[in-house]
Amino acid sequence: MNLGTSLLFSRTHIVDQHTVAPYVHSFSHQRTSSNLVRRISFPDVVPRRDLALRFVPGDFLELFTSLDQYDAVVTLFFIDTAANLLAYLDTIWAALKPGGVWVNEGPLLYYGNPGMELPLEDVVRAAELVGFVIEKRDELREVRYTADELGMYTFAYDCAFWVARKPSEAGREPGAERGPARGL
Ligand SMILES: C[S@@+](CC[C@H](N)C(=O)[O-])C[C@H]1O[C@@H](n2cnc3c(N)ncnc32)[C@H](O)[C@@H]1O
Incomplete structure (x- = not known):
């Protein structure tokens, strides 16, 4: 890939x-x-x-350490790769400028060595606790990621999709706006 x-x-x-x-x-x-x-x-x-796109290999948590840099972060079939999903959320939050938007699409196929395997509703709740405001949610049905459409075996994901915003008045620290933790 x-x-x-x-x-x-x-x-x-x-x-x-x-x-x-x-x-x-x-x-x-x-x-x-x-x-x-x-x-x-x-x-x-x-x-x-004209967008000067670059491919930068490396660990997401180490690559995106500069603060308030991006207008948008898009994660596609990605967040379930996290060993620590909360660290991904904090990294996305920190990388976004205040007012910036996080667009996510994908399933929750936990594999490798994840430290936590949260169900979808808890991932969304964790994002809200970090400070994201979920502006849109949807589900994309029967996404046949990498499938062979001529084969005799079919497999498809029902993918979560959301658009979440880091509020324009947000501080740098994730969770600063959330008040007392209500728990996952
Ligand atoms: C399921 S693939 C999705 C790739 C692509 N976004 C797509 O939609 O086809 C997951 C990707 O996440 C990358 N990945 C996994 N863990 C990562 C990490 N800690 N930092 C950066 N990339 C990672 C893998 O190398 C792989 O390319």
Whole structure:
């Protein structure tokens, strides 16, 4: 994933510039051998050059330490990678400028070595305790992330989606506005 992202940001100029055979090692659930070896071209959208997007590898908690820097943070299929989800929330809060917005979409597929595996409602509550104001919530049904649409096996996520704002009058410390903790 990191290589793919890096390729998109630094060496991609036109739609369908690159070609891969992503299913060639997946022998299960194939209908035909031509499906197995078929090639897929990407990307369907070219990153905007005027935004000077960069791919920066590393640990999210260590990379985004500068305070009040970003107008927006977007996390896509990401927050469930946290060993400590509360540390992710604090990092997003600190990185945003007051008035900045956090957009999240994804499932809660905890794996690796998570220190906490909160259900969705507790993640949202924790975000509110940090100080975020949830402006919009939705659920995206049947998101077939990385699925082989021609295969015999289907799997889909029902993803949480929200838009949360760091209030414009917010202080730097997460949780400063929340008052006495009401608990998760
Ligand atoms: C499920 S993938 C999602 C990737 C991409 N956002 C997408 O939607 O396709 C999770 C990504 O989080 C990255 N990741 C996991 N833990 C991380 C951490 N502590 N800091 C930065 N990135 C991390 C992984 O390398 C992987 O690229």
